[in-house]
Amino acid sequence: MSDAQTQIPVTVLTGYLGAGKTTLLNRILSENHGKRYAVIVNEFGEIGIDNDLIVESDEEIYEMNNGCVCCTVRGDLIRVVEGLMRRPGRFDAIVVETTGLADPVPVAQTFFMDDDVRSKTKLDAVVALVDAKHLPLRLKDSKEAEDQIAFADVVVLNKTDLVTPEELAKVEATIRAINPAARIHRTTRAGVALSEVLDRGAFDLSRALENDPHFLEAHDHDHDHDHECGPDCDHDHHHHDGHDHHHHHDHAHPSDIHDVTVKSVSLRGGEMDPKKFFPWIEKITQMEGPNILRLKGIIALKGDDERYVLQGVHMIIEGDHQRAWKDGEKHESRLVFIGRELDAERLKKSFDACQAA
Amino acid sequence: MPTVAPLDLEGHCVAAVFLGNVPHFALADGAIHRLDNGHKTIQANDGLLAAFHDAANDRLITGGEDGKVFAVKAGGEATDVASAGKKWVTSVAAGPQGAIAFATGKTAFVRFADGKTREFTHPRSVEGLAFSPKGMRFGVARYNGATLHFPAAEGKPVELEWAGAHTGITFSPDGAFLVTTMQENALHGWKLADGKHMRMTGYPGKVKSLSWSVKGKWLASSGAPAAIVWPFSGKDGPMGKAPLELGTRGNTMVTCVACHPSQDVVAIGYEDGMVIAARFADAKEVLLRRQGKGAITAMMWDKEERRIAFGSAAGDCGVIDITA
Numbered sequence: 213m214s215d216a217q218t219q220i221p222v223t224v225l226t227g228y229l230g231a232g233k234t235t236l237l238n239r240i241l242s243e244n245h246g247k248r249y250a251v252i253v254n255e256f257g258e259i260g261i262d263n264d265l266i267v268e269s270d271e272e273i274y275e276m277n278n279g280c281v282c283c284t285v286r287g288d289l290i291r292v293v294e295g296l297m298r299r300p301g302r303f304d305a306i307v308v309e310t311t312g313l314a315d316p317v318p319v320a321q322t323f324f325m326d327d328d329v330r331s332k333t334k335l336d337a338v339v340a341l342v343d344a345k346h347l348p349l350r351l352k353d354s355k356e357a358e359d360q361i362a363f364a365d366v367v368v369l370n371k372t373d374l375v376t377p378e379e380l381a382k383v384e385a386t387i388r389a390i391n392p393a394a395r396i397h398r399t400t401r402a403g404v405a406l407s408e409v410l411d412r413g414a415f416d417l418s419r420a421l422e423n424d425p426h427f428l429e430a431h432d433h434d435h436d437h438d439h440e441c442g443p444d445c446d447h448d449h450h451h452h453d454g455h456d457h458h459h460h461h462d463h464a465h466p467s468d469i470h471d472v473t474v475k476s477v478s479l480r481g482g483e484m485d486p487k488k489f490f491p492w493i494e495k496i497t498q499m500e501g502p503n504i505l506r507l508k509g510i511i512a513l514k515g516d517d518e519r520y521v522l523q524g525v526h527m528i529i530e531g532d533h534q535r536a537w538k539d540g541e542k543h544e545s546r547l548v549f550i551g552r553e554l555d556a557e558r559l560k561k562s563f564d565a566c567q568a569a
Numbered sequence: 570m571p572t573v574a575p576l577d578l579e580g581h582c583v584a585a586v587f588l589g590n591v592p593h594f595a596l597a598d599g600a601i602h603r604l605d606n607g608h609k610t611i612q613a614n615d616g617l618l619a620a621f622h623d624a625a626n627d628r629l630i631t632g633g634e635d636g637k638v639f640a641v642k643a644g645g646e647a648t649d650v651a652s653a654g655k656k657w658v659t660s661v662a663a664g665p666q667g668a669i670a671f672a673t674g675k676t677a678f679v680r681f682a683d684g685k686t687r688e689f690t691h692p693r694s695v696e697g698l699a700f701s702p703k704g705m706r707f708g709v710a711r712y713n714g715a716t717l718h719f720p721a722a723e724g725k726p727v728e729l730e731w732a733g734a735h736t737g738i739t740f741s742p743d744g745a746f747l748v749t750t751m752q753e754n755a756l757h758g759w760k761l762a763d764g765k766h767m768r769m770t771g772y773p774g775k776v777k778s779l780s781w782s783v784k785g786k787w788l789a790s791s792g793a794p795a796a797i798v799w800p801f802s803g804k805d806g807p808m809g810k811a812p813l814e815l816g817t818r819g820n821t822m823v824t825c826v827a828c829h830p831s832q833d834v835v836a837i838g839y840e841d842g843m844v845i846a847a848r849f850a851d852a853k854e855v856l857l858r859r860q861g862k863g864a865i866t867a868m869m870w871d872k873e874e875r876r877i878a879f880g881s882a883a884g885d886c887g888v889i890d891i892t893a
Contacts, residue, residue: 267634268656270674272694274712277733277753287712287734287752288694291659295618295634298581298597298882326752327774
């Protein structure tokens with residue numbers, strides 16, 4: 213039966229035409245990492261690698277007939293994944309390459325909303341390729357470019373050789389303003405270590421919040437760096453002067469950068485009363501679901517000696533106990549929303565009201 | 570007591586059919602196995618995604634990852650009959666006068682017996698295909714409804730609209746009704762004479778298997794812990810009537826149904842590999858096969874109404890003899 217089967221990880225690559233998706237894809241397919249990938253593309257195009265498991269599919273966004281406008285799935289992925297999974301021995305993981313204008317949300321939701329897909333595969337991470345030179349322009353003409361960044365777990369900031377250090381710092385600050393939770397990698401020719409984009413476990417409740425977003429770690433978190441920075445601590449920080457760090461923000465920080473409509477709201481508090489917190493988060497995701505692109509959190513529940521982790525996409529929310537609180541670890545609750553038209557004050561007030569007495 | 574002659578294969582069984590009275594099993598890797606005085610195998614598609622039993626011509630039509638369509642006949646003959654390029658062929662169907670239809674992406678193709686082919690492109694992907702039993706007409710399941718084409722004639726297709734993603738399609742044997750499976754857990758139907766809608770909902774899972782009973786009086790379906798069997802003998806189909814629920818089990822789901830060729834009996838296959846037969850009149854059940862390794866994915870009765878070929882998602886296939 214299906215529950216005995218291991219779930220195949222799926223990596224989603226988003227990014228505008230020319231941002232470097234094909235370059236990265238060719239590296240994934242050709243580098244010697246001992247794993248075999250099935251790749252789902254919208255057009256065969258320039259992938260220069262001969263591989264039987266490159267599948268072309270037409271983007272098909274299907275609205276679910278349940279009265280919820282944000283409940284969309286990619287019908288083509290359901291079909292292709294079903295076909296691929298009938299012969300599971302051929303590959304270890306799946307990469308989905310989306311078109312430049314693709315909305316990443318239906319892609320991601322497919323892996324949560326379709327029972328068949330969900331039983332056989334698991335979403336590993338959403339990786340956004342961003343062209344350092346053209347991002348400001350892209351953000352002007354489209355909502356998609358912003359959505360792709362807002363939705364990403366990993367942002368590969370590519371073609372950094374085509375901009376000045378000042379321009380690069382500004383582009384990175386823009387990305388950070390849209391999505392404080394993502395890891396950012398600065399690259400040329402999409403030269404990011406593949407271990408930074410594959411097998412990330414970004415949607416895996418037991419791993420995601422443990423490893424990635426520094427913003428969810430405690431204030432006194434021990435950095436190996438001589439200064440605080442975003443979760444993307446692996447690049448050099450020479451251009452970071454003036455970078456807007458988010459660690460100390462408990463409130464929303466809509467970007468002062470023009471053309472950005474997504475914002476994030478980071479909340480933190482002490483131990484939560486489960487009788488108040490769960491109805492609250494349920495209500496928030498029901499009512500604000502269409503505005504919430506992603507949410508992630510670690511919650512300390514009163515009387516519970518395990519950390520409770522949760523994550524969500526629009527109205528879909530998942531949560532589970534992750535691990536016991538360590539000795540001396542501060543029982544703190546942290547929650548971040550990334551989305552549009554989020555009322556930071558109201559979120560903060562109602563979140564605070566869920567704290568245990 | 571029924572007996573089972575097992576055929577343990579490796580891989581997902583897409584179709585289990587009788588061709589020339591010989592049981593054939595089409596697997597996802599494109600191998601067609603048969604029990605014909607011993608176990609024999611031929612290769613059809615490189616990656617088999619869809620199959621349709623063409624009863625009138627005693628053959629199995631298959632489509633696959635290689636973009637090809639094969640016709641498999643008894644005796645181990647697999648003929649490459651059509652090609653659609655590099656894209657996957659995701660659905661196939663057979664119709665009157667030796668015509669076949671197949672689909673890739675947004676395009677449906679009809680290939681007539683003389684080899685002439687017509688192409689029908691759609692704004693959205695073709696999710697499912699079926700020929701009407703009467704006249705040269707075929708239906709396409711698509712997002713927000715179904716499209717009916719008349720491939721032997723010129724003229725506009727008929728569009729049937731219903732919000733949501735329609736993934737599979739079947740005509741009733743008398744051609745009066747069209748029924749689609751949906752991405753949501755429901756069936757949708759149209760009475761073709763007046764376009765009246767029929768909503769068939771309440772399934773806990775997606776419906777992936779449909780089977781019309783003799784003369785199309787009933788439509789059996791998977792997607793629940795029981796076989797859900799809708800009455801279609803009235804002029805408005807199942808509207809206002811409750812379906813039968815046959816072979817209800819508490820701990821597993823029905824994954825495949827196959828109605829008996831002449832009696833009101835349905836073979837029911839479950840997610841755990843069990844197969845039973847249930848009679849419509851009194852819901853009486855007979856166990857035909859115990860649990861196996863995988864979900865039942867394919868079943869067919871033979872013409873003598875004595876044997877059932879079955880296949881599973883794990884490859885444990887076989888033939889049930891109900892008289893032995």
